[in-house]
Amino acid sequence: MRTSPAFPQKPARVAIKTAHRVAVASLLITGSTAIALAFGTSATLLGFALFPPLQVQMQGVVLQAANRPFIQPAIPDAWRPYIAERSLNNLTLRLYAGITTLGIHISSNTNLATGLNRPVYYREKGALQWLPAHPLTGRITKSLPQEDGSYEYEPLELYVTSLFWLKPGIVYEVCLLISGATCDADGNLKVSLATRQATNSPTPEAFFTPTRTVIVDPDPAKGDFTAIQAAVNDSATAPGTRIQINAGVYHEAVTIKSDRSGAPGRWLQLYGMPGAVLDGSYAASELFTPGSAWEKVTPPNAVNGDHIYKRPVRDDVLIGWLGDEQLLRHRDSDRGSGWKNFVDANAGEFRDGCDEPKFLVRRSWYMDEANDLIYLRWDSAVDPAGLDLTFSRYPMGIMLDGADWVWVEGLQISRFGNGPRTGAVYIQNGEFNIVRRNAILRNADGISVIWRERGENCQTALCSGDDGSSFNRVEDNTIDNGIPDATLSYCHTKRSAPFFGIRLGGSLGNSASGNSLTRIGENSIQITLAGDMAKATRCNDEESCRDLFPYVLWETDVYDNTIFTNVEGLEPDGAQVNGRLFHNRLRNVEKYLVSLQASQYGPTFVVRNILTRSEPSELLLTETTKNRYPYLHRYTYIYHNNLWLDYHSRPLSTKMYFKEFHLRYRNNVFRNSSGSVASFDNRLDADEEEYAGNADLDYNAYSSGEGSPIVNWVTESGWDDIRTSSRLCSEHGLECHGIGGGGFWPDGLSAPAEEDFTPLSNGKYLDAGEVIPGINLPYYGKKPDIGAEELAMFKRGDSNGDGKMDIGDSIFTLNHLFIGGRQPGCLDAADYxxxxxxxxxxxVANINYLFLGSEVPPSEPASACGYDPTPDTLRCAEFLPCAKWE
Ligand SMILES: [Ca+2]
Ligand SMILES: [Ca+2]
Ligand SMILES: [Ca+2]
Ligand SMILES: [Ca+2]
Known part of the structure; x- marks a missing residue:
């Protein structure tokens, strides 16, 4: 029987690792009589919120721990627990903390079904009015494959998955409407929770003080160990140990298994000092068979001008570099079938949009595993003996196999990736691990966080860990796979090798933030369960399709990442619930900026991302091979993004081949300098009785080239080019509040060419959006602005944004200017x-005015909230005293 780390299952049937089950409130109530709830703090939630990059920390209370005790750390005074005030028969409520959000999942396997398809409300504690949380209800029906190949269907489980952005320092009440029409009626489920300001939080370093430090140094005289693995393995290396890795190149692959885990709050830390390099290279001189030489070969069907050389090797290798650039391996190297395609590019088919056969990649190579030969193809006559070639000896640089509470920081990790599952860092079935501020350069894959089921898909050596892979953080790393510009295209790299920047395929609460990714080759950041997509292609009926996605990823956050000069950007494909991609910047991504294809559950939120490119590119949503994933249910919400492109034929592409399909766009800016802005393909599949639904668009802004359509509306009867949002509204009921269309009007944003998308206070984007509770609160002015940025109102002089002007504002400004203090959230307010x-x-002007008799008050707006009347390069992103929360 399979196990799932995050999917709720009947406890009697499943042995799961429960440490990551956060703030689980299993509310088992008979009639109206509440049984005692066990209150305790959740170590896991605390761990996840350790160093909030944004605004909120939360502290939870486990209402009922499952079959393992939770560690209970001390509760900081300012934190308050979740409290369950009402409960229901046989109902399970889960509160999952995201970064600034709270996801709520409610399930039941009883006949409460009719009571569960209900909205969630929230309010600040003490407020009179309940606000609807994100208006979403989701349903998941689940089957479990049995050992004899049959399926056992669980009783219908219904979920309410809800979401709202949390305001710092506030206690919230959350209400699930069960009984009656209002939350004040008796019988509803209520929970309260507290958030905490992040600004007073300690730095990450302050969360961990090593109890013991050991030194790794290449010079035995200078350290305790000369190899990192030896330090890990040492019997004295206990939780809380910092393994300080001094400058030097370490030629090893490091594996940390569960028996070397840290402990809650006491990480095992690999801490690289400047110049510390973990290197997985296999020098050509080591790899080639001794005494051998390159030999020029001329296959009869070789492409004209190709120069092909071969040389025997002592080992199979799959990733190679020429200097610092990754040399694309032929895609069929490890499949044994590609020789013909390697030498005869004309035999290859053309991919969509590719102007070369997909198999033709100059300066590529082919590994003949059966005969231990490397073939090198060059586009000119070179002597390969003179090339600076290296290959990867190991699959993974640092492998966390079931290990928890391991912290990897400050290392350069390079030239790993020799195998089907690869990565500079590979976390498998591990929890609370941190991979931070590393330089991940020239590997096949960057960082993977995956959960791997035991059983047929598990290679024995890699399956020793626990179940579950949760609350891992991948942050502030630099990742560069070294794909050379000449081959940095979808046509060349797709399936040439597994090139991922970051892959989040773990169980619950994994995040990637603040990373910088370039020259990746394929997905920059992917959210998916390993094997999802490959399995989905074999999904031919409802039963087998359900079998393919028995596990889900909860609460995956991808935010504040910078992705530039890549083939693909963000790819949230898979079975996530509450996959959230927000505040990312993507620039110069060649193919898919955001690609959503197969997804079973949803919701997936794509919020406030900025996507730019001056050459063909697209935000691709939900295009799939016809009928490939007909049984997937999905909820996708596209809010407040800026898609700013110069020509592509289908920058925003949506096809609808889903049985249940819920796609909503709100408050986005879609711009294409020429050509259509979006295409919506409504054609039915031949064997589909009906297509699944419709995209729901409203309050978006369109601009396109003069005379270009804003939307291509595609049906069986052909393409309809729709050039105005009013026609979208009148004919399809879409965009009845949209703006733009019929022309190219870049005005209204500060400086799009410089990627400054701040709305101008007199532009079309200001206050043109729709309030989406839980998503775009707070906002300023009459309504939220359209696009990724909201222009904040402010009162000048209140530099620290606390609602009053006093000496504290001068101090705040001076701290920022001279001792590295926090930047004012509203620079205009500080510009007295x-x-x-x-x-x-x-x-000085502020002090003079307050204390020294100066009669020069701050420039307006100062007496009331307002916008900056004089344009400048300062930005006002946040000024809470002028913010609106509902
Ligand atoms: Ca506004
Ligand atoms: Ca102030
Ligand atoms: Ca000034
Ligand atoms: Ca100004």
Whole structure:
């Protein structure tokens, strides 16, 4: 029987690792009589919120722990617990903390079904009015494959999955409407929770003080160990140990298994000092068979001008480099069938949109595993003996196999990837691990966080870990796979090798934030269960399709990443619930900026991302091979993104081949300088009785080239080019509040060419959006602005944004200017003199006015909330005293 780390199952049937089950409230109630709830703190939630990059920390209470005790750390005074105030018969409520959000999942296997398809409301504690949380209800029906090949269907489980952005420092009440029409009626389920300001949080380093430090140094005289693995393996290496890795190149692959785990709050830390390099290279001189030489070969069907050389090797290798650039391996190297295609590019088919056969990649190579030969193809006559070739000896640089509480920081990790599952860092079935501030350069894959089931898909050596792979953090790393510009295209790299930047395929609460990714080759950041897509292609009927996705990923956050000069951007394919991709910047991504294809559950949120490219590119949503995934249920929400492109034939592409399909766009900016902005393909599959639904678009802004359609509406009867949002509204009921269309109007944003998408206070984007509870609160002015940025109102002089002007504002400004203090959330507010600069003069003018008799008040707006009347390069992103929360 399979196990699932995150999917709720009947406890009697499943042995699961429960440490990651956060703030689980299993509310087992008979009639109206509440049984005692066991309150305790959740170590797991605490761990996840350790160093909040945004605004919120949360502290939870486990209402009922499952079959393992939770570790209970001390509760900081300012934190308050979740409290369940009402409960229901045989109902399970889960509160899953995201970064700034709270996901709520409610399931029941009883006949409460009719009571569960209900909205969730929230409010600040003490407020009179309940606000609807994100208006979403989801349903998941699940089957479990049995050992004899049959399926056992669980009773219908219904989920309410809800979401809202949390405001810091506030206690919220959350209400699930069960009984009656309002939350105040008796019988509803209520929970309260507290959030905490992040600004007073300690730095990450402060969360961990090593109890013991050992030194790894290439020079035995300078350290305790000369190899990292030896330090890990040492019997004295206990939780809380920092393994300090001094400068030097370490030629090894490091494996950390569960028996070397850290402990809650006491990580096992691999801490690289400047110059510490973990290197997985296999020098050509080591790899080639001794005494051998390159030999030029001329296959009869070789492409004209190709120069092909071969040489015997002592080992199979799959990833190679020429200098610092990755040399694309022929895609069929490890399948034994590609020789013909390697030498005869004309035999290859053309991919869509590719102007070369997909198999033709100059400067590529082929591994003949059966005969231990490497073939090198060059586009000119070179002597390969003179090339600076290296290959990867190991699949993974640092493998966490079931290990928890391991922290990897400060290392350069390079030239790993020799195998089907690869990565500079590979976390498998591990929890609370942190991979932070590393330079992940020239590997096949960057960082993988995966959960791997035991059984047929598990290679024995890699399956020793626990179930579950949760609450791992991948942050502030630099990842560069070294794909050379000449081959950095979808036509060349797709399936040439597994090139991922970051792959989040773990169980619950994994995140990737603040990473910088370039020259990746395929998905920059992917959210998926390993094997999802490959399995889905074999999904031919409802029963087998359900079998393919028995596991789900909960609460995966991808935010504040920078992705530039890549083939593909974000790819949330898979079986996630509450996959959230927000505040990312993607620039110059060649093919798919955001690609959503197969997804069983949803919701997936794509919020406030900025996507730019001056050459063909697209935000591709939900295109699939016809009828490939007909049984997937999905909820996708596209809010407040800027898609700013210069020509592509289908920048925003949507096809609808889903049985249940819920796709909603709100408050986005879609711009294409020429050509259509979007295509919506409504053609029915031949064997589909009906297509699944419709995209729901409203309050979006369109601009396109003069005379270009804003939307291609595609049906069996052909393409309809729709050039105005009013026609979208009148004919399809879409975009009845949309703006734009029929022309190219880049005005209204500060400086799009410089990627400054701040709305102008007199532009079309200001206050043109729709309030989406839980998503775009707070906002400023009359309504939320359209696009990724909201222009904040402010009162000048209140530099620290606390609602009053006093000496604290000068101090705050001076701290920022001279001792590295936090930048004001609203720089315009700190610009007392409104000269477009924040400097000493502003602090001095403030002090003069407050204390020294100066009669020069701050420039307007100062007496009331307002926008900056004088345009400048300062930005006002946040000024809470002027914010609206409902
Ligand atoms: Ca606004
Ligand atoms: Ca102030
Ligand atoms: Ca100034
Ligand atoms: Ca100004």
């Amino acid at each position: 003199t409104d000269d477009g600069k924040v400097n000493l003069a502003d602090a």
